[in-house]
Amino acid sequence: MLEKDTNSGLNTMRYRHQQVMIANLFRQDFLTHGYTAQLSYHFNKDDPSLHYNTDGFLVRPIPVGAVYQLGGLRTDQIRAHYIGLTGDGHIKRINVENAFYQVLGTDMFNPIANSVFPIVAKRRDINGQMAALELSLDKDWIRYRVSAFYSSGARNPTSHTERGFDSIMDNPNFAGGFFSFWIREGIPLLGAGVGLTEGNSLIPSLQSSKIEGQSNFVNPGIFIYNAASDIKITQKVRAVVNVNLIRFARTEPIEFLLQQSGIHHGAGDDNGLGFIYRPFLSDNFAIQGVVNAFVPFQGFKDIFTGSTLYSVAVNVRFRF
Numbered sequence: 001m002l003e004k005d006t007n008s009g010l011n012t013m014r015y016r017h018q019q020v021m022i023a024n025l026f027r028q029d030f031l032t033h034g035y036t037a038q039l040s041y042h043f044n045k046d047d048p049s050l051h052y053n054t055d056g057f058l059v060r061p062i063p064v065g066a067v068y069q070l071g072g073l074r075t076d077q078i079r080a081h082y083i084g085l086t087g088d089g090h091i092k093r094i095n096v097e098n099a100f101y102q103v104l105g106t107d108m109f110n111p112i113a114n115s116v117f118p119i120v121a122k123r124r125d126i127n128g129q130m131a132a133l134e135l136s137l138d139k140d141w142i143r144y145r146v147s148a149f150y151s152s153g154a155r156n157p158t159s160h161t162e163r164g165f166d167s168i169m170d171n172p173n174f175a176g177g178f179f180s181f182w183i184r185e186g187i188p189l190l191g192a193g194v195g196l197t198e199g200n201s202l203i204p205s206l207q208s209s210k211i212e213g214q215s216n217f218v219n220p221g222i223f224i225y226n227a228a229s230d231i232k233i234t235q236k237v238r239a240v241v242n243v244n245l246i247r248f249a250r251t252e253p254i255e256f257l258l259q260q261s262g263i264h265h266g267a268g269d270d271n272g273l274g275f276i277y278r279p280f281l282s283d284n285f286a287i288q289g290v291v292n293a294f295v296p297f298q299g300f301k302d303i304f305t306g307s308t309l310y311s312v313a314v315n316v317r318f319r320f
Contacts, residue, residue: 035090041082046215061076080105080126099131130152175202220249266297267299268296269295287314
């Protein structure tokens with residue numbers, strides 16, 4: 001893998017001491033016609049490395065907890081194996097997308113988990129899960145969608161086993177994708193040096209940076225319940241209505257990081273109204289726009305703000 005530029009997200013020519021291997025096996029018309037099942041394996045070999053982004057901030061290792069030791073900075077080493085079973089297609093009139101991933105492996109020195117005894121490097125096991133399901137139905141010129149997403153969280157941040165789930169690098173088109181405030185906007189965890197979420201990610205990973213940092217399996221995890229509609233106004237214009245209800249799976253990692261007890265599990269109500277315009281009736285060129293309102297629940301109020309957050313975004317996409 002190559003290092004990425006902090007501000008553009010584009011690859012640089014510098015090697016970052018990380019290797020990712022992927023193998024997939026799929027079966028079409030699995031159990032029923034029109035449904036494809038896939039078994040996949042991902043291996044993330046992320047070697048110890050020290051990295052400051054182009055703005056001069058430490059992003060590898062995570063700049064929290066037990067980063068500093070006698071003699072300088074202590075870096076992290078991750079060996080993560082992802083075993084997944086996914087599916088895509090339709091069962092009669094119902095469109096189905098589903099995924100389940102189990103991640104196992106070892107984390108040599110997680111700065112959050114090792115902050116109690118920072119002098120001695122302690123290897124911890126990784127054991128996290130992720131599940132997602134989307135069902136949709138086309139009726140006339142409207143597609144109705146419901147979906148749910150779950151990623152496991154760490155009940156005990158300093159346990160011998162890190163039970164949070166984190167991806168290698170996700171960029172989801174799920175639960176609203178671009179039309180979701182929670183997914184599109186990176187939300188900083190004020191005073192902690194990490195983000196509650198990173199841009200274009202479902203998971204509250206507590207990473208320093210999705211594109212330059214390392215996976216972090218000591219995180220709160222999440223439940224997301226989604227309802228949405230795609231409304232075809234013309235052949236070129238489609239409206240999108242999206243609503244997410246979001247709840248933390250565990251709050252202990254956030255409480256441990258902020259040294260703040262009693263954080264509620266409720267995160268917020270994420271609402272989006274947008275459009276997709278394809279002037280040439282193809283996906284090669286498309287313009288997307290959205291207006292979002294994120295209404296905080298008590299857990300978000302405990303760690304950030306109680307005010308409703310608004311955002312407006314426009315994306316012009318070229319695909320060849």
